[in-house]
Amino acid sequence: MDQISESKIIGVATRRVDGPLKVSGAAMYASDHHFPGLLYAWPVCATIAKGSIANLDSAQAEKMTGVVAVYHRANIGKLYRVPPAAGMSLILDEKRPPFEDDEIRYYGQYVAVVVANTVEQARAAAESVKVTYNRDKPDANSKLLGSPLTTDKPEEKSKRGDTATALKSAKVKVDEVYTTPVETHNPIELHASVAVYDGQKFTLYETSQAVVNHRDVLAQMLGVPPEQVQVITRFLGSGFGGKLWPWPQSALAAACARNLNRPVKLVVSRQMMFQNVGHRPAIEQRIQLAAEPDGKLTAVQQDYVNHTSMLDDYDEGCGEITPFIYSTQNLLVTGGLARRNVGNPTAMRGPGAVPGLFALESAMDELAVSLKMDPVQFRLKNEPEMDESLNIPFSSRHMKECLTVGAEKFGWSNRTPQIGSMKKDGVTLGWGVAACSWLAARSETQASVELRQDGSARVACGTQDIGGGTYTVLAQIVSHETGIPVSKIDVVLGDSALPSGPISGGSWVTASVTPAVLEAAQKASQALLLVAVKSDGSSFKGKKPEDLELADGMVRQKGQAQGAVPMAEVLQIAKVNSVSGQGKSEGTLEDSKPKYSFHSYGAQFVEIGWQPEIARLRINRVVTVIDAGRIMNPRPARNQIEGAVVMGIGMALFEETMYDSRSGAPINNNLADYVMAVNADTPQIEVTFLDYPDYNLNALGVRGVGEIGLAGVAAAITSAVYHATGIRVRDLPVRIEDLLPMPKVNIA
Amino acid sequence: MAIDEHENEPKTSLGRLTRRSFLSHVGAATAATAIAPLASSSASAEAAPTEAASTKIPGTVPITLRVNGQSHAVQVDPRATLLDTLRETLHLTGTKKGCDHGQCGACTVHVNERRINSCLALAVMQQNAEITTIEGIGGPENLHPMQDAFVEHDGFQCGYCTSGQIMSAVAMVKEPWGKTDADVREAMSGNICRCGAYPNIVAAVQAVRRMS
Numbered sequence: 014m015d016q017i018s019e020s021k022i023i024g025v026a027t028r029r030v031d032g033p034l035k036v037s038g039a040a041m042y043a044s045d046h047h048f049p050g051l052l053y054a055w056p057v058c059a060t061i062a063k064g065s066i067a068n069l070d071s072a073q074a075e076k077m078t079g080v081v082a083v084y085h086r087a088n089i090g091k092l093y094r095v096p097p098a099a100g101m102s103l104i105l106d107e108k109r110p111p112f113e114d115d116e117i118r119y120y121g122q123y124v125a126v127v128v129a130n131t132v133e134q135a136r137a138a139a140e141s142v143k144v145t146y147n148r149d150k151p152d153a154n155s156k157l158l159g160s161p162l163t164t165d166k167p168e169e170k171s172k173r174g175d176t177a178t179a180l181k182s183a184k185v186k187v188d189e190v191y192t193t194p195v196e197t198h199n200p201i202e203l204h205a206s207v208a209v210y211d212g213q214k215f216t217l218y219e220t221s222q223a224v225v226n227h228r229d230v231l232a233q234m235l236g237v238p239p240e241q242v243q244v245i246t247r248f249l250g251s252g253f254g255g256k257l258w259p260w261p262q263s264a265l266a267a268a269c270a271r272n273l274n275r276p277v278k279l280v281v282s283r284q285m286m287f288q289n290v291g292h293r294p295a296i297e298q299r300i301q302l303a304a305e306p307d308g309k310l311t312a313v314q315q316d317y318v319n320h321t322s323m324l325d326d327y328d329e330g331c332g333e334i335t336p337f338i339y340s341t342q343n344l345l346v347t348g349g350l351a352r353r354n355v356g357n358p359t360a361m362r363g364p365g366a367v368p369g370l371f372a373l374e375s376a377m378d379e380l381a382v383s384l385k386m387d388p389v390q391f392r393l394k395n396e397p398e399m400d401e402s403l404n405i406p407f408s409s410r411h412m413k414e415c416l417t418v419g420a421e422k423f424g425w426s427n428r429t430p431q432i433g434s435m436k437k438d439g440v441t442l443g444w445g446v447a448a449c450s451w452l453a454a455r456s457e458t459q460a461s462v463e464l465r466q467d468g469s470a471r472v473a474c475g476t477q478d479i480g481g482g483t484y485t486v487l488a489q490i491v492s493h494e495t496g497i498p499v500s501k502i503d504v505v506l507g508d509s510a511l512p513s514g515p516i517s518g519g520s521w522v523t524a525s526v527t528p529a530v531l532e533a534a535q536k537a538s539q540a541l542l543l544v545a546v547k548s549d550g551s552s553f554k555g556k557k558p559e560d561l562e563l564a565d566g567m568v569r570q571k572g573q574a575q576g577a578v579p580m581a582e583v584l585q586i587a588k589v590n591s592v593s594g595q596g597k598s599e600g601t602l603e604d605s606k607p608k609y610s611f612h613s614y615g616a617q618f619v620e621i622g623w624q625p626e627i628a629r630l631r632i633n634r635v636v637t638v639i640d641a642g643r644i645m646n647p648r649p650a651r652n653q654i655e656g657a658v659v660m661g662i663g664m665a666l667f668e669e670t671m672y673d674s675r676s677g678a679p680i681n682n683n684l685a686d687y688v689m690a691v692n693a694d695t696p697q698i699e700v701t702f703l704d705y706p707d708y709n710l711n712a713l714g715v716r717g718v719g720e721i722g723l724a725g726v727a728a729a730i731t732s733a734v735y736h737a738t739g740i741r742v743r744d745l746p747v748r749i750e751d752l753l754p755m756p757k758v759n760i761a
Numbered sequence: 762m763a764i765d766e767h768e769n770e771p772k773t774s775l776g777r778l779t780r781r782s783f784l785s786h787v788g789a790a791t792a793a794t795a796i797a798p799l800a801s802s803s804a805s806a807e808a809a810p811t812e813a814a815s816t817k818i819p820g821t822v823p824i825t826l827r828v829n830g831q832s833h834a835v836q837v838d839p840r841a842t843l844l845d846t847l848r849e850t851l852h853l854t855g856t857k858k859g860c861d862h863g864q865c866g867a868c869t870v871h872v873n874e875r876r877i878n879s880c881l882a883l884a885v886m887q888q889n890a891e892i893t894t895i896e897g898i899g900g901p902e903n904l905h906p907m908q909d910a911f912v913e914h915d916g917f918q919c920g921y922c923t924s925g926q927i928m929s930a931v932a933m934v935k936e937p938w939g940k941t942d943a944d945v946r947e948a949m950s951g952n953i954c955r956c957g958a959y960p961n962i963v964a965a966v967q968a969v970r971r972m973s
């Protein structure tokens with residue numbers, strides 16, 4: 014593959030091009046859209062988690078002031094099921110269209126929707142719809158290993174060697190169970206759908222991380238051709254995976270708009286965010302590790318079970334990283350799904366890898382303790398030469414350097430291994446470390462670039478900017494290729510009518526758009542050179558286009574600054590408004606015989622402070638070293654890693670969605686009781702990028718940084734907690750009562 | 762249903778599309794102060810008195826609100842929060858809803874120069890108040906120093922909590938807090954940023970505090 018190493022703009026800290034819109038409230042998010050005649054929809058949510066609707070009485074609601082319609086199973090109209098997903102199209106988690114039958118399978122399931130003139134009227138009427146239920150006892154049990162599974166036995170995910178024998182004969186072993194609770198994505202932007210129907214075409218303003226897939230899914234559900242659906246997400250108040258695939262409110266808003274022939278806005282409440290739009294499932298993992306006394310790993314086994322909903326199969330894939338992160342001859346990963354009365358789980362930032370690495374890296378720390386080995390040295394010792402699960406080379410792996418550079422920056426050599434042995438200002442310190450990894454990939458992408466007579470350029474791609482800086486990245490790539498400054502490049506994205514772009518997931522947007530946008534910009538440049546040699550009055554007339562180039566926004570003889578003519582002038586002389594080029598890049602995801610193992614790597618070092626006398630646990634500082642290829646725009650990249658570390662602190666110490674075992678309701682369904690890290694929880698975070706370009710992935714050598722920063726953080730924190738307190742917390746989140754010597758009281 | 766055709770036409774730039782779609786939604790009179798295009802500076806800061814969306818809807822009552830120095834005679838549902846009134850009636854959508862329960866800070870505005878959660882205030886009770894929203898602080902073409910600092914220090918990712926962060930920050934700078942980063946972290950902890958841009962938010966606020 015081509016290698017582009019020199020650039021004036023790639024890798025240079027660049028102010029976000031969409032920044033001024035975001036800081037002034039001018040950026041338009043889905044629920045900001047307004048149309049004449051707009052109506053408001055408010056769903057009615059089931060108040061049981063299992064059973065069926067006995068009776069739904071909407072008479073009173075219908076009579077209330079401002080109410081336009083109450084829809085339920087009998088009158089919502091056609092909503093179809095979607096055929097099975099094909100590649101990156103037709104993906105959705107909750108496959109049953111809303112109101113399809115009268116059965117209730119999770120708490121909060123939509124059973125009706127009210128449409129009214131104001132949001133207050135819609136909500137009041139929704140609360141007045143009388144629903145009676147035949148109630149069954151729900152199962153929201155978080156005990157998972159050993160539960161009945163959706164398959165006869167756990168599925169084998171990865172296997173090599175003979176793990177059972179190696180474990181049996183092992184000299185040093187760890188065999189523990191780790192649990193992670195339900196986590197709710199909780200982007201600050203509520204999921205929202207504003208649906209506009211003109212009698213034929215649907216224009217849907219959605220909170221979507223994947224506008225093209227969203228269009229395809231909604232077209233199927235509504236029973237219209239995809240050309241009659243346009244999905245728009247100009248700005249997204251982030252998603253963390255929760256907005257990857259459509260949720261039922263989108264179909265409801267569209268159906269209401271269709272039925273009433275008026276625009277309809279449906280904004281999901283924060284309470285519904287805990288019920289109706291996915292979550293990271295509850296997971297139990299048993300990890301067995303074996304090593305020689307010198308620290309060489311001999312066997313790794315991971316058995317996980319995650320919960321899923323009653324109708325759909327969501328596999329967290331906790332063995333994402335396990336098969337290739339360390340060298341071991343014997344390895345087995347198995348996984349299973351257990352049905353519960355919960356809404357469907359979905360991918361949350363770093364799906365599989367994040368909970369998987371919490372368990373694996375915790376066990377690695379436990380094994381290092383048993384071996385009396387330094388945990389950094391223990392990991393370095395088990396560094397693989399190649400991807401042992403696929404028997405292919407790593408494209409670009411610098412895990413060892415992540416660990417050594419991190420140890421250096423953190424001051425790891427000053428660590429004393431004895432529990433509670435490190436003190437500062439009367440506070441007990443704990444130091445912990447974990448390694449991390451996340452996949453790198455390209456997804457099929459199309460893009461177009463236009464060069465215009467006014468000296469500006471336009472780049473269009475049907476992808477999204479969910480906060481990672483994609484608007485700016487697209488501008489940077491075009492600027493790199495054409496020399497046009499970023500300030501003169503219009504970026505258009507977030508619209509399914511644009512050339513089909515990647516989903517904002519898997520941390521692969523930047524890697525995916527790079528080749529397509531480069532190609533589109535090159536083709537637009539060639540079209541410009543053709544104009545230059547063919548137009549009357551052009552100083553390049555009659556020259557060969559291959560002898561010319563577009564550099565610094567000027568057309569010139571290759572390598573000669575003299576005689577260069579600005580792009581705008583070339584087009585003006587030719588009386589041409591614009592030239593354009595299309596680009597396309599292939600995905601790596603569909604590659605069944607990959608040549609390289611593509612991943613990003615990192616190391617997380619954490620210091621905690623523990624004050625048992627006031628039961629205070631604080632994260633003091635975090636040092637993170639990331640090997641994620643070349644970094645396109647260091648400013649937002651560092652921001653994303655820091656933000657992921659903050660989320661990791663929440664995962665380790667605060668976040669857990671709790672279900673009432675009697676009703677099946679998520680009981681801490683608000684932002685006061687579901688605790689997320691706030692500004693005051695934020696420690697000093699030092700982020701280092703190793704910045705090794707991965708040219709096997711694309712010409713710029715860029716990968717992506719959306720998810721890797723979260724992986725490993727929780728394990729580094731619990732290892733630090735162990736170092737300070739001697740207490741190994743294997744069930745997240747760490748609770749203060751886990752750390753205090755209190756007798757356990759069982760309240761039956 | 763008259764939908765502006767531009768809404769369906771992805772041909773314009775980031776900035777221009779935002780402005781055009783906004784104009785098409787609320788009429789030019791109120792739009793000028795709120796949103797200017799990325800690449801043009803012609804938008805006037807003058808806004809005429811507005812009757813935005815004052816069409817009579819059954820069950821609503823007439824009130825007058827002073828927002829960003831301007832009086833608005835509007836019809837609102839008596840149960841409407843200030844937040845929903847700003848967003849749904851006045852179409853000042855820069856103020857965001859994250860929880861509707863006073864738990865996230867996304868809806869922070871100034872009422873008589875103090876920061877409040879607009880989701881916890883009823884619109885009908887704010888008739889004598891001076892309300893300031895993010896649109897009243899500065900537009901994309903004439904950023905307030907705090908807004909500029911947020912761009913410079915990358916104090917956001919998705920941008921959804923950002924209006925609230927900035928409104929909080931502008932008020933916080935005038936409140937009696939200590940000088941340290943820890944003070945800023947404490948003072949800004951009513952504004953959740955799920956993207957976790959906290960280090961950069963602190964950097965932006967401190968940069969502005971050092972300037973003044």
Ligand code: FES
Pocket residue numbers: 857858859860861862863864865866867868869878879880881
């Ligand atoms: S929306 Fe008002 S505090 Fe969250």
Ligand code: FES
Pocket residue numbers: 201250251480916917918919920921922923953954955956957958
């Ligand atoms: S920038 Fe996304 S929530 Fe703060």
